[in-house]
Amino acid sequence: MRALLVVNPAATTTSARTRDVLIHALASEMKLEAVTTEYRGHARDLGRQAAESDDIDLVVALGGDGTVNEVVNGLLHSGPDPERLPGLAVVPGGSTNVFARALDLPNHPVEATGALLDALREGRERTVGLGLTSGTPGTDDESVPPRWFTFNAGLGFDAGVVGRVEQHRERGKKSTHALYMRQVVRQLIGEPHRRHGVITLEQPGEDPVRDLALSIVSNASPWTFLGNRPIYASPKASFDTGLDIFGLKRLSTSALARYGTQLLTSSPERGPRGRHVTARHDLTQFTLHSKVPLPLQMDGDHLGLRTSVTFTGVRRALRVIV
Incomplete structure (x- = not known):
């Protein structure tokens, strides 16, 4: 599996050291490209690039709800197509993380990374409405x-x-x-x-x-x-x-x-x-x-x-x- 990790460096509840640990954990299980966002809207642009790519299977958003929203808008730039588009995974790093918690994901980034890896191994996914x-x-x-x-x-x-x-x-x-x-x-x-x-x-x-x-x-x-x-x-x-x-x-x-x-x-x-x-x-x-x-x-x-x-x-x- 090839995955793109979109990292918000300003995420409220993660430090640079924590983000490095999470990146290494994910990279041990998949072919991972990690990109740190540099401006407002960057996560959206990365999501769009992933949607237009032929070889990215998964986009992981590491950040808060704003980062997730940008990634989703990039992925769905040309409209929804769940069978064709890369899947989305979320590692919460914001102050509230409503989307992740509404999906019953752990609110702690390390625990959420462990849950994500377990879900990938077991093939757990759902298709959500937006x-x-x-x-x-x-x-x-x-x-x-x-x-x-x-x-x-x-x-x-x-x-x-x-x-x-x-x-x-x-x-x-x-x-x-x-x-x-x-x-x-x-x-x-x-x-x-x-x-x-x-x-x-x-x-x-x-x-x-x-x-x-x-x-x-x-x-x-x-x-x-x-x-x-x-x-x-x-x-x-x-x-x-x-x-x-x-x-x-x-x-x-x-x-x-x-x-x-x-x-x-x-x-x-x-x-x-x-x-x-x-x-x-x-x-x-x-x-x-x-x-x-x-x-x-x-x-x-x-x-x-x-x-x-x-x-x-x-x-x-x-x-x-x-």
Whole structure:
């Protein structure tokens, strides 16, 4: 087997020594080429090169969810083809690693490498569904290029939090859960649409759902992790179904206290409930429109401001080694 290892040198939870150990362990079992990313988008370019190659069987992403997202977008640049494209393996090295943990992979990079080698020896893999965003015809965002996401996306509040975290990371701060929670509070204080949402959910054959103040799209469950605590916004979301959406019509102090508590105590059997909650399961396609430009995030990566985004759930899009 010939494999490409894409290494993010800025991965939060791995040192240079740890990465060297992991590379040697993988190289002992396969013909391995290791490439260290040098710029934003480099992992995407490497994934695309692997997809266009005739002799790469596997791409291993060593890094956080952002690295995985870039690799996936490179692999699927010309569309999904699980039988032809190289498989994907993940060695988590970020602060949260939602995609890897949603696949029940170990969160420690050394343990994850051992699990990967065992999976390769035993031929364990699964074909997972992914989310795809695109510009909406007839809107200002019509020409925005499509982009894949692996576990979640959001338009509005949560994307604003992601943007704030990225600003701090660009100034040299580490991405920690404490930093994330501080930015949640600051985003809430500055949120101009707390009581009157500006987002509309439209799906074929259904009445529009208007005035959402928060919208979270999930391709897997849990939605995210707070330390080791899984948070379930859409407990039924799965790599084997379409997309789920969780929306809130109010972000007032009382509403946030109620639904924030529900999120913190959520489980695989029960997510947030209430009269301000909108929840949809297993959707193939839908669109989120906003009256004003709002931030968009996918897999924890801030992608700028958008007023309209179309989401598509694509089943059986990519082979993953598990």
